[in-house]
Amino acid sequence: MNNERFQKQLEFIIEIDKLKQIYRQNLVIGTRRHENDAEHSWHLAMMAILLSEYAAEQNVDVLHVVKLVLIHDLVEIDAGDTFAYDEKGYEDKADREQKAAERIFNILPPDQAEELMKLWCEFEAMETPEAGFAASLDRFQPLLLNYNTGGHTWKKPGVVSEKVHKRIEPARTRAPQIWEYATDLIETAVAKGMLKP
Structure with missing residues (x-):
């Protein structure tokens, strides 16, 4: 097919396959293997549904939430994954991710590039009900993995229950029942010695 739009879409599809090579700090439950960003995004999409x-x-709007969670980490192809509790890494995270978003999304035809950029910005701002819920899931999913892998990333230097509570905070107003469950898990993890108080 000799269609410029189709070619750009295929180029983008091939580019985002790189998400499978971006490894996160969390382990896949039942293994010692680190989760990759594509697995994380798929897991979040299922959680959204x-x-x-x-x-x-x-x-x-569930479809909108699914779009947000599938798109939000594509920037990590260029920017890399910044560990949730890496204060130094967060200093330039926004700049790294903005540059990545501009490069990666602009592989697409202009209308789709604009749509994905808007979705990514919406997720980052966490202002709409959909983005707030998507962000809540994005913070809840690693908590579930940590709890079910013996607190793997919680054992890294500097990670304490207060920081984990702060990380899940958006769910307090965007998904209160999930927030309540998450805070119970945090307290149980502390009691079991998986997480420092």
């Missing part, structure tokens, strides 16, 4: 009833906004 299955847990949408726990969004604070009862009419949250």
Whole structure:
């Protein structure tokens, strides 16, 4: 097919395959293997579909949430994954990710590049009900993995329960039942010695 739009879309599809090579700090449950960003994004998309009833906004647009969670980490192809508790890494995270978003999304035809950039910016801002719920899931998923892998990343230097509580905070208003469950898990993890108090 000799269609410039199609060629750009294919180029983007091939480019984002690199997400499978970006490894996160979390382990895949039941293994000693680190989760990659593509697996994380897929897991979040499934969580969005299955847990949408726990969004604070009862009419949250599930397809929109799925788009947000599938797109939000594509920038890590260039910017890399910044560990949630890496204060130094967060100093230039926004700049690295902005540059990455501009390069990666602009592989696409202009209308789709603009759509993905808007979705990425929406996720980052966490202002809409969908973005707030998506961000809540993005913070809840690693907590679930940590709890079910004996607190793997929680054992890294500087990670304490207060920081884990702070990380899940967006769920307090965007997904209160998930937030409540997460805070219970955190307290249980402390009691079991998986997480420092």
